[in-house]
Amino acid sequence: MIAKEHRHQAALNAYLAQQPQLAEEIAALSAHEQRQQIEWAFEDTASERGLQPWEYALELIAETPEQLHAMRLETHREVAEALGMEWEEYCQFNGITE
Structure with a gap:
């Protein structure tokens, strides 16, 4: 990666x-x-x-769909952290499923 x-x-x-x-x-x-x-x-x-x-x-x-998914989640986690939001709340707000 x-x-x-x-x-x-x-x-x-x-x-x-x-x-x-x-x-x-x-x-x-x-x-x-x-x-x-x-x-x-x-x-x-x-x-x-x-x-x-x-x-x-x-x-x-991304070399594979799995890698794309992992990189997207990584980026979303960084955004959630920067916003000071709990991961679960961020996922619900943005319609993200792991």
């Missing part, structure tokens, strides 16, 4: 690999502008799919 701090970049890399037309369109831009364009296109695609960018990122990098 990819370390948390590297997941977003790995997802962007996977996304760009699936978008050869985008890579071609942005090739003449500076590295900074390329990163921005990739990020914006990634976020637009996530939105079109009805997902938050973090959810789409996990879908792109």
